[in-house]
Amino acid sequence: MKTIDAFEKTIARAESLVDLHRSAFPRGRPPASGEHLDILRAAVVLSVSALDSYIHDKIVENVVRVVVHCGKKQSGFPGYLLEALKNRLPIDKALALIYRKRPDQEIQKIIRQHLAERSFQDPGKIASALRYLGLQDLWDPLRRRLRLTSKKKAKEFVVPYVKRRNQIVHEGDVYKSKKYRHKLRAISRPFAQRSVTDIGKFVRALDVIIDRHLDSKFPK
Numbered sequence: 618m619k620t621i622d623a624f625e626k627t628i629a630r631a632e633s634l635v636d637l638h639r640s641a642f643p644r645g646r647p648p649a650s651g652e653h654l655d656i657l658r659a660a661v662v663l664s665v666s667a668l669d670s671y672i673h674d675k676i677v678e679n680v681v682r683v684v685v686h687c688g689k690k691q692s693g694f695p696g697y698l699l700e701a702l703k704n705r706l707p708i709d710k711a712l713a714l715i716y717r718k719r720p721d722q723e724i725q726k727i728i729r730q731h732l733a734e735r736s737f738q739d740p741g742k743i744a745s746a747l748r749y750l751g752l753q754d755l756w757d758p759l760r761r762r763l764r765l766t767s768k769k770k771a772k773e774f775v776v777p778y779v780k781r782r783n784q785i786v787h788e789g790d791v792y793k794s795k796k797y798r799h800k801l802r803a804i805s806r807p808f809a810q811r812s813v814t815d816i817g818k819f820v821r822a823l824d825v826i827i828d829r830h831l832d833s834k835f836p837k
Contacts, residue, residue: 624820627667631660638656660812668775668819671824676746676750677725677729680725682831683749740773751830759819762825763819763822778811781808
């Protein structure tokens with residue numbers, strides 16, 4: 618399964634959570650207890666997780682293509698990728714790869730392990746991650762693809778949902794300030810729906826940009 622197809626399956630699960638809330642409370646006036654809102658919180662978390670997983674998988678999916686192309690040319694290795702391989706592939710292991718049946722799988726394994734403990738959700742980390750594939754200029758093409766008026770708006774497109782995801786995951790979505798300490802933050806169905814919709818738009822645009830970059834710089 619391609620990375621973008623896996624993303625679509627995950628984002629559809631987030632969409633189904635919003636639909637579940639909508640079907641349970643069609644008039645938007647659910648019970649006062651508030652537990653139902655955790656359905657919406659789950660939708661936000663799952664949407665951001667879909668984005669993070671997409672970035673990881675897209676790099677691993679295409680890293681061999683980049684290595685093979687640059688290896689044949691003996692030049693053009695993206696600096697981020699080269700450093701990652703050098704740090705995890707000493708010369709003895711590099712020589713041993715020549716005799717492996719599937720050296721491509723070994724390279725993917727190395728990069729997957731290298732990225733395993735990293736998260737790619739905020740704009741700076743997303744841009745840095747794509748440098749493993751040699752993509753340097755992300756925000757202007759993304760701005761144009763999303764029909765936004767500035768690179769700043771492209772960078773901030775998913776930030777509200779990432780921030781809210783962090784509040785849910787790391788703080789239980791309760792306030793930490795002295796005045797409102799332990800009070801649950803409000804969340805609305807429109808916000809959860811926007812998180813699903815906007816992250817979907819963001820990743821689909823990103824996928825087009827990455828594929829065009831790869832076809833241009835690292836043709837098969």
